[in-house]
Amino acid sequence: MSKYQLDYLDELEAEAIHILREVAGQFEKPALLFSGGKDSITLVRLAEKAFRPGKFPFPLVHIDTGHNFEETISYRDRMVERIGEKLIIGHVQDSIDQGKVVEQTGKNASRNALQTVTLLDTIALHGFDACIGGARRDEEKARAKERIFSVRDEFGQWDPKRQRPELWNIYNGKIHKGENVRVFPISNWTELDVWNYIKREQIELPSIYFAHDRDVITRNGQLMAASPFLNMDEDDIVEYKKVRFRTVGDMSCTAAVESNADQLDDIIAEISDSKISERGARMDDKVSEAAMEDRKKGGYF
Numbered sequence: 001m002s003k004y005q006l007d008y009l010d011e012l013e014a015e016a017i018h019i020l021r022e023v024a025g026q027f028e029k030p031a032l033l034f035s036g037g038k039d040s041i042t043l044v045r046l047a048e049k050a051f052r053p054g055k056f057p058f059p060l061v062h063i064d065t066g067h068n069f070e071e072t073i074s075y076r077d078r079m080v081e082r083i084g085e086k087l088i089i090g091h092v093q094d095s096i097d098q099g100k101v102v103e104q105t106g107k108n109a110s111r112n113a114l115q116t117v118t119l120l121d122t123i124a125l126h127g128f129d130a131c132i133g134g135a136r137r138d139e140e141k142a143r144a145k146e147r148i149f150s151v152r153d154e155f156g157q158w159d160p161k162r163q164r165p166e167l168w169n170i171y172n173g174k175i176h177k178g179e180n181v182r183v184f185p186i187s188n189w190t191e192l193d194v195w196n197y198i199k200r201e202q203i204e205l206p207s208i209y210f211a212h213d214r215d216v217i218t219r220n221g222q223l224m225a226a227s228p229f230l231n232m233d234e235d236d237i238v239e240y241k242k243v244r245f246r247t248v249g250d251m252s253c254t255a256a257v258e259s260n261a262d263q264l265d266d267i268i269a270e271i272s273d274s275k276i277s278e279r280g281a282r283m284d285d286k287v288s289e290a291a292m293e294d295r296k297k298g299g300y301f
Helices: 008-026 038-051 070-083 092-097 112-126 191-201 264-273 291-297
Strands: 030-033 060-064 087-091 130-132 149-152 180-183 212-219 222-225 239-244 255-258
Touching: 008 038, 008 130, 008 191, 030 038, 030 112, 038 070, 038 191, 060 070, 060 112, 087 092, 087 112, 092 112, 191 264
Parallel strands: 030 060, 030 130, 060 087, 130 180
Antiparallel strands: 149 180, 212 222, 212 239, 222 255, 239 255
């Protein structure tokens, strides 16, 4: 009798599907946080495999800063129409208009940090008790600390000392009233795993992940897409370069890399040779040594 074996992508996929089904079984009102980036797009494909031909047991939730890449928003809308699932959008602009957050000023101003308040308000408004996200341990050291089921207190805050053991693929979703859990089904994946899965599954992505010509400026050693959302002055010189984005976020904090990789195989080869994490292109992670961990303790995803 031949022995049935899974390759490593099959094993990662099976683990993620198991986690998604655990969320559906343990929580009353889960949600899938969708940014329009490759990781959350991968989660949607995994959810299709976990729950089709039925509907997803959760809506998609997008926290919109209002400063997103146009390509990302267009992709989001096309994808939601294709899969026929519910999309809930929380707008950072609403939080600003309501006086709950104050928009940053200055040359490096960004709305990225303001997402936390909008996210927590959206969770409270809809009563979500679990939020699924595409964070991975290889992205950043604070994310490497988190369990797959990461409990947040009634204020949405993360305490690294309250981590629960996760042995033998058993996940403890028990929470007190007001608490919620952030769930990371692809926590054990790497950036390269995600790209190889995208290739295998032939998943469509926003065009900004592939090399294209764009106006950019160099700021703090990073190539930023020239846009109305950047506070530009006479010191900013606009150049036309061939670039792509390894990660997708707010335009005011997401940097590009020079690249000629316009095909999946080229991107996979480029990542294989890279010595820098994709989060190295996120300006919001460079505020301090513990920038991500500080944001997580405040309620950031």
